[in-house]
Amino acid sequence: MSPQPQAAVGAPLSRVDGRLKVTGNAQYAAEFDVDGAVHAVIVDASIGRGRITGIDTGAAEAQPGVLRVIHHGNAPKLPYRDNAGSNNPPGRRQRVFQDDRVLFHGQPVAVVVATTLEAAQHGASLVKVEYDAVQPSTDLHDAERDKPTKYARGDAEAGLRDAPVRLDVTYELARNHHNPMEPHATIARWDGDKLTVWDKTQWVVGTHDELAAVFDLPAEAVRVINPFVGGGFGSGLRCWPHSVVAALAARETKRPVKLVLSRKQMYFGTGFRPSYEYRLRLGSDGRGRLTAAIHDIDAETSSYETFTEAVMGAGQMTYSMPNVRQAYRTVPLDVNTPIWMRGPGFASASFVIESAMDELAHKLGVDPIELRRRNEPNEDESSNLPFSTRRLRECYTVGAREFGWQRRSARPRSRREGDWLIGLGMAAGVYDPGRYPAQARARLDADGTAVVEAATSDMGPGTYTSQTQVAADALGLTMRTVTFRLGDSLYPQTGPHGGSSTMASVGTAVHDACNQVRRQAIKLAVEDRESPLYGVKADDVVVRGGRLHMKDNPARGETYRTLLARNDRTHLEAGGSYTGPPSPARHSYHAYNATFAEVAVDATLGLVRVRRMLGVYDAGRIISPKLADSQAIGGIVGGIGTALLEHTATDHRDGRIVNANLADYLVPVNADVPDVRAIYLDGEDNDGNALGVKGLGEVVQVGVAAAIGNAVFNATGRRVRELPITAEALL
């Protein structure tokens, strides 16, 4: 951190955009009042694979208000320039309305543009599409695997063979959909050859680059705007086909077009957390010291792109062991392409590893926390690098104390309250936070206020607030006098708002920009004969509340306003940057948690109710404690969903998702979430970012499902190796 006094950073402040959000005045993508905008509704393929043999648009076009129906038969060819950026995975991305092929159920096959939403919706229902359908392949268990990505150290086969204690378990993880409350939406407007879109995205830069590539436009011809994101959890990390459809429809109709996905379309129009089949073999000595692990990991992807995520990391570095072998195979299916979802890879792997650790603890008769302590590594055994910080032991200690772990009976099914069996479980969590190059710009105006800008996003964690905190302290201003702006591709470029990267990356750039502006002002003062600070060493000057003064003599100083006015300066300005993590890496840099759960399981009905949960986090410095608390609690709630409720179900006969709505795809509601608490260990991690942060948005969901599953086992003696854990599985 800079030598500046810390007033805002670390203070439990309320959101700076809170008022906008509670009054309904925060504007999300579909809510911009773009003059003359008409409405577009996509027609989805009703087969799982095949070809379109005919499209009858007559009835739709006869509808009053319908302007155009666009489909592969009449759409212009789009350039679709290669774009390896924008989070497009390897493969050939979906190209809207460019041919007659249907690759998955729900693929866009046409779009109806009409003057009213009602006419567009009704028109879409009237488009008749004929298909030549073939049997789609959508079952992870019944399809060809790709060649594996492998990792090995030691000799895992031999280690396992020689292990006195062995475990061989296979876990099944359901597909999850992000289901942010705000549906994905795009408003597209062409002004000549220039395209402006208001688009729900976690990365205005990525969407900008993709639209420029699809339409083969120069970078300066595209602008993407998105000041508020109504939740993302990863679903906004790519530019999805509907954004292209909106831009195409706007160009074809020469009208601004608004296109909002229906909730149903969110299930195939955007990505998802892939389903997994994960076999884990563990070997240990008689005291529970791990000797070997073999991970066989199969995960779904689409037939046209190979999506992968960091599902191998946790198995390589969470626990100490000499012998590890991993094989990660993607399984191409006739589905749309997955995308990262909160705690990507790590959350999925941790469910398996942390459940298996619980199984091993039970088998050995060792307390689950003690087993983990016995396998705590001294360095990252996958990279042989020292940990920047790793305080998992403290997480266990604090968590056990605060949760009352000593009250847990090691023997399952030993605590009962009426019809309910009560159980306690825990799990460790680890996440490898992203750190991406980022730019920011800060401007201090003559009136003593500042504006700071970066092309990042705020999908809910509170980027507006936390970046304002960083900027306010670095500039020596109050929160009230600093405005942070984001969500516009014209602002200085950043990486995606995901992977827990934003605070370390954008925060460092903001910090840098604001430090530079403050130093410019100090230099101006100490070199200005008329300043009370004239001749003072720059390092001896701090700024507080907009007033520069000597560190040791607060009486000697002046305000930014006075300084800038006397010097005829309208403003001071600087760009700041973050160049990414140290390369080569000096440390293993990860965030950690210990998560605890208490559940009640109805002994007769198998219903599982979470009674209370606690997460303890080693996430470096916490910039905005009030908001970080909300984020952790939210991550736990997300984990409750994965553990007990969430399951995207596909009918393998035709590839249709049968629960593509919020009544049948269950997410936690208020009554599912009684008592959730989060504790952040005090501290900082200075591996390559000046703020000392690690990022926390992902790690808070890692391990949650395992902690709940382990509590269910402790309650019932039943080990459910399939997510979600449902009443049926416990009957």
Next chain:
Amino acid sequence: MSTELPESAVPPPTGAGESSPAPTRRTFIATSTAVGGAVVAGGAIGGSFLAAPEEVAAAEAPPSSPVSLTVNGSRRTVTVDNRTSLLDLLREHLDLTGSKKGCNAGACGACTVLVDGRRVNSCLTLAVRLEGAEVTTIEGLADGDQLHPLQQAFIDEDAFQCGYCTPGQIVSGVGCIQEGHTGSPEEIREWMSGNICRCGCYVKIVRAVEQTAGRK
């Protein structure tokens, strides 16, 4: 949460083909299909309620009706396509985008508004049924610059993150307090479970509602 309107809010038939004075959702689908309209809560996309061609041909212009209702204290008289939901009336015609469309099927509560003091899912409520009704949206809760106590409590408790479900949560919370379903955190949790918050702010939403109810 109720999705039915109070009897008094149900207007007489407007002559556009509806015959039931208090149509259920199911009968509405049937009758509106017969006149060429088929837009109801999440069902129309992809041809779920495909009308027969002869029925389409019979529809020369979208049937529309005048409706006069009070929104946040202002009398509004509009002529709307009969298929228009209250939510779409607010968002697309009256420029009141505070009420959110999350699922358009009554499952998420993001669109919650008060109609004659009762919480309803505005996405399942046809605008033309609201002759004479009093509608309160999130935009109508504050008194000038003075936030409604529940709005302030949401800020103070940090009872939201992305903010998209928040207007619905707050309006629903106001209804919940008015209904007196705030006797305990458990009761609040039950009566606020029609409003999904995907960011998972439930613990704090309950706290905000509890505190605001306690101040009354």
